[in-house]
Amino acid sequence: MATNPNDIEKNKRLAALQPTTKKELALRSFTTQLTAGETLIVEGMPAEYGYFLLSGSVRVLRMNREGRVQVLARLGPGAPINFISLISKQKRNQSSVEAIQKSRFLVLSTSDFDDLRMHYPDFSACFLEIFADRMSRMTDLAAGLSLYTVRARLARFLMALADQSVQGDWTQDEIAAHIGTVRDVVGRLLREFEADGLIKRNRQQIFLLDREGLIRLSEDDS
Amino acid sequence: MNQNDLPEIDYARCDRCELCITSCPEDALMMTDQGPTFKLPHSCTYCLACENACPTAAIRAPLTVTWKSD
Ligand code: SF4
Ligand code: SF4
Numbered sequence: 001m002a003t004n005p006n007d008i009e010k011n012k013r014l015a016a017l018q019p020t021t022k023k024e025l026a027l028r029s030f031t032t033q034l035t036a037g038e039t040l041i042v043e044g045m046p047a048e049y050g051y052f053l054l055s056g057s058v059r060v061l062r063m064n065r066e067g068r069v070q071v072l073a074r075l076g077p078g079a080p081i082n083f084i085s086l087i088s089k090q091k092r093n094q095s096s097v098e099a100i101q102k103s104r105f106l107v108l109s110t111s112d113f114d115d116l117r118m119h120y121p122d123f124s125a126c127f128l129e130i131f132a133d134r135m136s137r138m139t140d141l142a143a144g145l146s147l148y149t150v151r152a153r154l155a156r157f158l159m160a161l162a163d164q165s166v167q168g169d170w171t172q173d174e175i176a177a178h179i180g181t182v183r184d185v186v187g188r189l190l191r192e193f194e195a196d197g198l199i200k201r202n203r204q205q206i207f208l209l210d211r212e213g214l215i216r217l218s219e220d221d222s
Numbered sequence: 223m224n225q226n227d228l229p230e231i232d233y234a235r236c237d238r239c240e241l242c243i244t245s246c247p248e249d250a251l252m253m254t255d256q257g258p259t260f261k262l263p264h265s266c267t268y269c270l271a272c273e274n275a276c277p278t279a280a281i282r283a284p285l286t287v288t289w290k291s292d
Contacts, residue, residue, distance in 0.1 A: 037232040061279055069235075069279040098232075100282070161287035169284035172270060183274065200290065203268035204227055204283065207290040 003029045003106050007054050011078055011106070013126055014052065021120040028112040034099040040081070043096040047085035049107050053077055056103025057168055062095040071173035074100070080130050086110050100168075145180045152220040153179040154189050158199070159218065162208050169204070228266050229273055233257040235280035242272035242281055 003026045008014045014025065031054065034040060040051065043062055053075055060073040072095055075081065085094050091110070108116075116123045144153060157179050160166040170178075172186045179186075190206070193199045198214055200207045208214060231242075236257040243251045243258055247269060252261040257280075260266065273283040 036230070037234060039234070059279075068277045071279060098235075158287050162289045169286050171273065171282050171284050173273075173279070175285075187270065187274070204285050206285050206287045208287065209290050211289070 001030045002027050003031055007031060007104075007106060010054065011052055013078070013080075013130065014106075017126060018120070018122050021116070021123050024120065025108070025116060025123070028116065029106050029108045031104055032107050033102065033104045036099055036101050038099050040097040040099065040105065041093045041095075043093055045093050047082060047088070047091045047093050047110065049109055050083040050086050050113050051081040051097075051108070052106040053079045053081060054104040054106055057100045058097050058103055059100055059174060060095045060097055069096075071171070071177045073177050074168075074170065074174040076167060081105070083113065083127065083130070086113055141180050147221055148218075149220045150179065150181045150185055151189055151192075152218050153181070154186060155193075155198075155214045155217040155220075158193075158206065158208060159211075159214055227268075228260055228263055229268070229270075229281050229283035231258055232280045232282070235278045237278055237280075239277065241275040241277065245271045245275035247271060 005022065005026050008017075008022050008026055014022065017025065034056075040058065041047075041049075055077050057074060057076050058079075058081070059071050060075065061069050062072050064070045081097055082093060085092060088094070117127065118124075148156075154175070157166070157175060161168075161170065172183045172190075176183045176186045190199065190201065194201055196213070198208070198210045198217070200209055233256050238253065238257060240253055240258070243253060246266075248262065248265040248267060250260055250262045250265040251258045251272065253259075258272075268283065270283050273281045
């Protein structure tokens with residue numbers, strides 16, 4: 001029950017740890033694999049493990065007030081998962097996480113996570129960076145929400161997907177969570193973009209037709 | 223992804239509420255013992271209505287985004 005050191009080296013953050021810390025992390029952690037649709041953690045259950053996504057992709061889900069399951073985020077390789085739940089007071093999983101495709105994870109128990117944080121300052125610093133990055137992403141998203149219209153944010157994101165600077169096939173829900181809106185708005189805007197000749201939909205394919213028009217739209221401020 | 227790809231149904235998440243079936247404008251789905259399944263896969267237009275209707279996020283209809291190359 002240990003992690004292959006190569007898996008640690010493939011993760012940019014973990015690879016930057018001191019050799020002794022990496023060795024200890026490899027000894028205390030293990031890897032697991034899920035196929036598409038399998039659940040990694042369930043919202044509200046005791047938080048027992050934190051994870052790093054080694055390959056594949058997952059979606060983060062939470063039940064909303066109306067009892068509907070909502071997609072909060074989609075994560076790709078390298079993403080840390082559930083560590084905030086491990087250090088929260090309630091020590092409960094704050095959301096559910098499910099594999100979108102075959103995915104591999106490095107798994108670390110709460111007690112090993114706590115031990116490593118206590119005894120390996122670089123490990124602790126790594127998590128401070130992770131949390132600082134998350135805060136900064138939230139700030140960027142908040143700034144994006146106030147600076148750009150949702151049409152502009154969707155136009156940017158569609159171009160990022162087409163340019164493959166963002167990987168994968170995304171659902172309307174996942175796109176909505178990523179650009180800070182709701183699925184219905186994404187659906188309505190896709191129909192508007194199509195009516196304006198910017199895109200064309202054919203079943204699951206969205207073809208971007210008008211680069212200039214989309215770039216102009218992506219600069220639309222609020 | 224190809225022309226015949228269909229929305230993906232995750233039976234582990236499904237609570238068999240049948241909302242996807244009643245929301246499908248093409249009547250492409252039917253309920254079975256394991257959950258909803260495609261009775262008329264070729265009728266599915268990938269309109270996303272079933273994904274939108276599902277309260278448990280059991281249906282995923284991913285979209286592929288590319289530049290039109292011509
Ligand atoms: S995508 Fe539309 S046509 Fe296809 S099964 Fe779902 S609701 Fe029916
Ligand atoms: S709407 Fe969702 S939960 Fe209800 S039967 Fe269809 S797949 Fe299952």
